[in-house]
Amino acid sequence: MPGDSDAGLIEAIRGFNRFYTGHLGLLGRGYLEAGMTLTEARVLYEIGARGELAASDLTRDLHLDPAYLSRILKKFGHAGLVGSRIDADDRRSRVISLTAAGTAAFESIEALSRRQLAALLAPIEPAGRSEIAHAFASLRRLLDPSAAAGPVVIRPHRPGDLGWMVQSQAEFYTGTFGWDDRFEALVAEVAGAFLRNFNPAREHCWIAERDGIRIGSVLVADGGGDVAKLRLLYIDGSARGLGLGRMLVEQCIAFARQARYRQLTLWTNDILHAARAIYRQQGFRLVSEERHTMFGPDLTGQTWTLEL
Numbered sequence: 001m002p003g004d005s006d007a008g009l010i011e012a013i014r015g016f017n018r019f020y021t022g023h024l025g026l027l028g029r030g031y032l033e034a035g036m037t038l039t040e041a042r043v044l045y046e047i048g049a050r051g052e053l054a055a056s057d058l059t060r061d062l063h064l065d066p067a068y069l070s071r072i073l074k075k076f077g078h079a080g081l082v083g084s085r086i087d088a089d090d091r092r093s094r095v096i097s098l099t100a101a102g103t104a105a106f107e108s109i110e111a112l113s114r115r116q117l118a119a120l121l122a123p124i125e126p127a128g129r130s131e132i133a134h135a136f137a138s139l140r141r142l143l144d145p146s147a148a149a150g151p152v153v154i155r156p157h158r159p160g161d162l163g164w165m166v167q168s169q170a171e172f173y174t175g176t177f178g179w180d181d182r183f184e185a186l187v188a189e190v191a192g193a194f195l196r197n198f199n200p201a202r203e204h205c206w207i208a209e210r211d212g213i214r215i216g217s218v219l220v221a222d223g224g225g226d227v228a229k230l231r232l233l234y235i236d237g238s239a240r241g242l243g244l245g246r247m248l249v250e251q252c253i254a255f256a257r258q259a260r261y262r263q264l265t266l267w268t269n270d271i272l273h274a275a276r277a278i279y280r281q282q283g284f285r286l287v288s289e290e291r292h293t294m295f296g297p298d299l300t301g302q303t304w305t306l307e308l
Contacts (some may be wrong), residue, residue, distance in 0.1 A: 036109075040075075043072050045106065046062065047082065048110075056093060058277075079100070082100055126160070130214075134212055137210075141211075151210050156207070157207055161207050163218045168217075168234060175198040179295035183294075191232070201247050205218070206252075215249055218230065218249065233248060252264065256308055264306045266284070268301070270289070287304065
C-alpha cells in the first residue's frame, strides 16, 4: 500500500487523468467525431502504424481481452476497414492489415488528433509548450526507464533558450569543476550580447532537443571583420556519447562557411578534454595559451582557430 507521503501525488495523478480524459473527450462514444471509442481508435492506429500484425500481438501489447478484441476486429471487418490472411509461420493465426478504406480512416483519425492537440496548444506561449514537453518526457522516463528515447532534433533558438544556456552551463561547470559565479556572469554576458546584437545573416544559435528536452547548444557570433566566434558549446550529461558535440560543431563550421567568414575561432580551457578532442578532429589549430584564475581555480585558457 502507498504511504501517506504519496497520497497527495496519487490524488494529483487521478485528478489529472479525470481532467485530461474529459477535456479531450476520450471516454465518449464518438472519439474525435470518428464514430469510434478510444479503444477502437487505438486498435486501428496500431494496425495502421505497424502495417500488419497478428491479433495475439494486439492482445498482448494493448492488454486487451481476446474476446473484446475479436468483437472490435469483427466490427472493423464488417465496415471494410481490415482484412486478414493466414500467418505463414503459424497457420493457426491470422495476420491483420488495413484495407484502403481502413487506411483512409486511420489517416483521418491521425489528422483529427493532431488538429485537436494543436488547438489545445494554440493559446500557450512557446515557453509553456516547452514546459509541457519537458513534463511529458520526464513522466515517461520516470515511469518507464526502459522506454526508448526519441531522436535528437537540432533547431534554431527561440525565447527562453539563451536563459537555459546560462543556467545549464553555470550549474554544470560550478558543480563539476568548482568554478565560481564569475563564469555564470561571463556566459550571461555572451548570451546577452548575442541576443542584443543578433544578425541572422552572420550569427546563429543551435539548440539540440530530445523528447522536447534541451540537451545541447552552441552559437556562432560575429567576431568582427571576417572572423566568426564559436561560443557556449554545451552537451547535457544525459546526451554524452551520442556524437552530439561533433554535430553541433559541424553546424557551426558549415554556417561560418556559408556566411563567408575567413576564420572560425574559439576560446576554451585545457581541462575540457572532450570538447578539445572535437575541435582537433574538426581541423581547429591551437594558437595560444595563457594561465588565468578568471573563475576561481588555476586554469589554462586556450584559443583555437579554423581557417575556412
